[in-house]
Amino acid sequence: MSLAAGRPRTDGPARGRPRSEAVERAIIEGVMKLLEDGVPFAELSIERVARTAGVGKATIYRRWAGKEELFVDVVRAAEPAEPELPGTSMRDDLVVLLESLRLRGLAHRSSAILHNVHAQIKSSPKLWEAYHAGVILPRRNLGLEVLRRGQRDGELRTDVDLELANDMFVGPILVRSVMRPDADLPDDLAERVVDTVLAGLRPPDATRP
Structure with a gap:
């Protein structure tokens, strides 16, 4: 399996010779x-x-x-490479983020090495801590930033709890990927989840897509 391009790094600046x-x-x-x-x-x-x-x-x-x-x-x-957000709207960014999560779910189902890796992560507290700090937390923070921008720009009600909203978007795909490994992960799942959740979270006068 080849190294994915453009992966983010969590360790600081290189020491000694330049990275190769x-x-x-x-x-x-x-x-x-x-x-x-x-x-x-x-x-x-x-x-x-x-x-x-x-x-x-x-x-x-x-x-x-x-x-x-x-x-x-x-x-x-x-895993699939981190997505580049279009920045055109909160909805569009959320769809891209959830599509990336859906693709990871598909990759985990089809890749024996990813299945093995994640099983070992869960069995090691020290490894889980490193994975959470280096992978899960940055992804969660990115989702929260998208929601903050949406709230600021009037795409999301001002009274919405962003932490809870983030879980509402991410939760359905995680449930299907982890808790229901036999469930479908169809191509339009990200859009359906985003539009379903946003239907209850938009301000009354917000413009629909």
Whole structure:
């Protein structure tokens, strides 16, 4: 599996020599190979990763503080790339965000490595903390920012609890992806969820799409 382009980074500025995309790709694909071979996270040492990727341990530590941070970037590389929001309206941005979530749900169903990765994330508190801080929280904050802009621009009632509203948009797709893995994830699901929820959250005089 190849490294996804344009993935966000959570570790700070590079230390030492400049980053090499080819080296990072080799390291992440080295982790993927070990996972595909059935190596559990507990046995995924930096030394073993370095040997598989054909690099030195110092090369890895220049890029990641430890294997938890590296593992989070492996998840990013295996998942669909982060979406670029159109910025035309709150509704359009929400549809793009939920479509990205739907595609991740489809990827998790079809990818044995993603299924394996997420199972290991859930079993390790330290890994879950790194995944939550580096992946889940930034995505949630992006959704909240979209809702704040919509509220400011009159697309959303001013009395709406944005944290709750965000859960109302994201919840249906997460339920279908995680709690109901046999449920359909049709192409129009993101639009249907957004329009259904917005029907009850728009100001009375707001313009419909």
